[in-house]
Amino acid sequence: MRARLTLGFFTITLAAVALVSVAVLPGLQSRLIDAKLADLAELARQYAPELRKAVGTxxxxxxxxDLVGRTADLTGSRVSVLLVVTSDGEITVEAGTDSATERDITLDFSVAIEAATSGRVSRGTEAGPNGQVGEVAVPFLFRNPESGRRRVGRVAVFSSPLRDVEASVAVVRDRTLVAGSAASLLALxxxxxxxxxxxxxxxxxxAGAGRVAGGDFSARFPVDREDEIGELARTLDxxxxxxxxxxSARKRFIATASHELRTPIFSLGGFLELLADEELDPQTRQEFLRHVRAQVDRLSRLAVDLLDLSKLEAGSLELRPESTDVAELARRVAHEFHPALAAHDSHLEVRVPEDVVEVDCDPERVAQVMRILIDNAITHTPSGTDMVVSASRRGDAVRFGxxxxxxxxxxxxxxxxxxxxITSDDAQGSGLGLAIAHELAERMAGELLVESQPGRTTFTLQLPARPTPPRPAAPPVVTEA
Structure with missing residues (x-):
């Protein structure tokens, strides 16, 4: 990656230098030549009239x-006065008076033919023995004595080498290359x-991701800068x-599950050894058998709870929603706990509306949550603690409390x-009931909430309710179980 990034910087810089060389320098040369020709045309406009007066006299x-030479000296250019010849309808030019020496007269002066043909000032360039030459041709018009028509008889050509333009462009090109080379090295x-x-x-x-993948969760992903890599490090952390x-939860789960399973198994083993004693009296034997049945029931509940929790976490628990009267459901579940409440010396108050309150839900799973909550209240409160079960509709939600x-x-x-x-005290219980109830609530698109303070604890299962026609409010019916 390091080599690719370095090469990328270098390539981008080289591309920028190449772009300047290809796109900017030709345009610069063209503009400089145009400026040179414009200056030459201005000089031709000033000095051509004097030549026109002298030519043809x-x-x-x-x-x-001498006049052509002086004009060349004043303008700093070569001045050539050419004779226009027309033969078979073709216009050509012939050498005439020239400020240049004989050895320098090697130009074709194509602009002169263009000016002779159009009768207007013409400008252009051509290649000379020492480089490009800029030329401006000014046509001289004369009246034909036979026809009386005006025609181009002479053309004055003002020409100047473009070596200074080429030199300026070469300097810019060289400096661009030098700057580009330096920039490329710096970019590298x-x-x-x-x-x-x-x-x-x-x-x-x-490296941190490798350590985490190997199970070392003490690895850190330091965020040393607020950029994309910093965001990646923060997300990974x-x-x-x-x-x-x-x-940690997995290890705690395994340790606690092992403990919860080991305790009744060891207890069962002890009681079985005691039951093997043939000298036990019938009353003691019945007491031991009662304890064995209790431990078996405890193992059965734990196995069922673990199975339900694993299904919920795996998302394989199937729900069977149907239209359910929540008031009737609350009464039925509360009635199931009548023996347990009697043994706990507690009163359970059921607060539900008299009218039917329907919700699309899985009645068995809702009843399971309510059983967990009531059983949790009985298990974790002192004997004689009163309890309340409620069911009501508030807006678009049905709430069980x-x-x-x-x-x-x-x-x-x-x-x-x-x-x-997790249990809030040292009372008996696997600590799986509330976890199962919470998972069930989320699976049913609801939520399970808890509020607690000394003297009052309330668990609330809130589920979405289907729209029902408005009915007149009725006072709640209070019953005791």
């Missing part, structure tokens, strides 16, 4: 040559340094924390109350 050739160095820094940061992220929490007037849940436990194997 009885002025001696020597004096005309800068690309190497930037690439090395980026690759070092990416290598650090890669959040992933690492979540994986660490999941790994299970509350008790016990000592409450410690504030530090509230954020973890729905985690597996």
């Amino acid at each position: 009885s002025l001696p050739q020597s004096e005309l040559q 160095l800068a690309g190497f340094l930037v690439a090395r820094r980026l690759t070092r940061r990416l290598e650090a992220v890669q 959040n992933m690492r924390r979540q994986l660490a929490e999941l790994d 299970v509350g008790d007037f016990g000592p409450g849940i410690r504030r530090a436990m509230l954020p973890h109350i729905f985690e597996p194997f």
Whole structure:
């Protein structure tokens, strides 16, 4: 990656230099030539009239040559006065008076033919023995004594080498190449340094990811800069924390599950050894058998809870929603706990509306959540603690509530109350019930909430309700179970 980034910087710089050389320099040369020709045309406009007066008169050739030479000296250009010849309809030009020496007269003066043909000033360039030459041709019109028509008889050509333009362009080209070479080297160095820094940061992220993949969740992804790599490091660090929490929860789950399974198994083993004693009296034997049945029931509940929780976490638990009267459901579940409430010396108050309140849900799973909540209240409150079960509709939601007037849940436990194997006290229980209830609530597109303070704890299952026609409000019916 480092080599690719470095090469990328270098290539971009070379491309920029090449673009300047290809796109800018030709345009610069063209503009400089145009400016040179414009200056030459201005000089021709100033000095051509004087030549026009002298050409075609009885002025001696020597004096005309002197005039052309002086004009060339004043304009700083070569001045050539050419004779226009028409033969078979074709216009050509012949050498006439010239300010240049004989050895310099090697130009074709194609602009002169163009000016003779159009009768207007013409400008252009042509290649000379020493480089490009800029030319401006001015036609001289004369009246034909036979036809009386005006025609081009002479053409004055002002020409000047374009060596200064070529030299200026060459200087710019050379400086561009030098600057481009220096910029390419700097880009190569800068690309190497930037690439090395980026690759070092990416290598650090890669090393941290490798450690996390190997199970070392103490690895860190430092965020040293607020850029894309920093965002990547922050995201990976959040992933690492979540994986660490999941790994810790997994280990805690295994340890707690092992403990929950080991305790009744060891108890069963002890009772079975005692039952093998043939000298046990019938009353003691029946007591031991009662304890064995209790431990078997405990193992059965734990196995069912673990199975339900694994199905919920895997998303394989199937829901069977149907139209359900929540008031009737609350009454039925509360009635199931009449023996347990009697043994706990507690009263359960059921607060439900008299009218039918329907919701599309899986009645068995809703009943399972309510059983978990009521059983949780009985298990974790002192004997004689009163409880309340409610069901009502508020707007687009149906709410089931299970509350008790016990000592409450410690504030530090509230954020973890729905985690597996978490119990708020040392009472019996696997700690899976509330985790299952919470998962069931989410599977049913609802939520399970808890509010607790000394003297009052309330768990609320909230589910979306289907629209029903408005009915007159009725006072709640209060019953006791």
